[in-house]
Amino acid sequence: MKAVPLTAALALTALAVCAPVSEATPSVRAGRVTLTNADNGHPVTVHTGDDVQVNLTGSHEAGLTYSWSVPVSDAAVLHRTAGSTTPRGDATARFHAERAGIAVLSAQRHCRAEPGHLCPLVVTPWKVRVEVK
Template sequence: MGATKWSTAFGAAGLVLVAVAASATAQGQTPHARLAGRMVLTNADNGRTVPASSGGDVEIRLTHTRERGFTYTWTAPQSADSAVLGHASDATYPSGDATAVFHAASPGTATVTAQRRCLPDPGSLCPLLVETWKVTIEVK
C-alpha cells in the first residue's frame, strides 16, 4: 500500500481533512477521498470499481459542467442493490450538482448510477444525449 497524502480544504463547514491514496494514482486509478470512514466519489470516478467496508458510508458528489451555452446537470445517484448499498440521502441543486449518501449494509456488489442531461441557454437546442455515470461498489 502506498503513502497517503493529506490536503486541507476550507469551506462553509470549516476545515476538512481529506486523505487521498497515492497508490491508486500509481495504479492508473482515480483516487477517491475518504472522510472519517466515508468514501467520497466524484465525476472522475466514472467507470471505476471501488472497495468499501461493510458498515461504512459512500458519498457521491457530482458537479455540473458548463460549455458552449449548455449546462449539463445530474440526476440523484441511485443504488441498484439496496440490500448491499442502502440509500441514506440524496439531493439535487439548482446549479445542476447532485449528491447522495449510501450505507454499505452487507457484503456484495452494487452499482450506483446517475444521468447527465443538457439544459440549453435561451435560444439554444441541446444535443439529444443522456450520459450515464456508473460506479461499481464492492462491499466487503
C-alpha cells in the same frame, strides 16, 4: 530535546496525515469514501457500515447546463440515506453499506438549454461498481 511551537507541530502533523489524493482515486476517510465525476468506471471496495458519498459536478457553457440526476443504487447492499441536486447541475447522494455484496451506483448527465439554444440529444452515464466486504 528541542521544543517545537504548537502551531508548527500541528502543521507538520497535518502534512504527514493529509497526503494529496489523485482526482481519479476515491477520497477515503475512516468509514467514508467520496466519489466524484472522475471515478466513473472505477471499481471501489468498502466495508459493511461504511458510508459512500457521491459528489457530481455539473457544468455550464454556451447557454447549456449539463445537470446530473441524483445517484441511485441498484441493490439493497447500499442504502441511500440522502440525495439532492442543485440548479447549477450538481448532484450529491450518500449511501450506507448495509451488507456484503456488489452494488452499482449510477447517475445520468443531461442537458438543459437556455432560450435560443439547443441541446445535443446525448445522455452521459456515470457508474461505479462497489463491492462491500
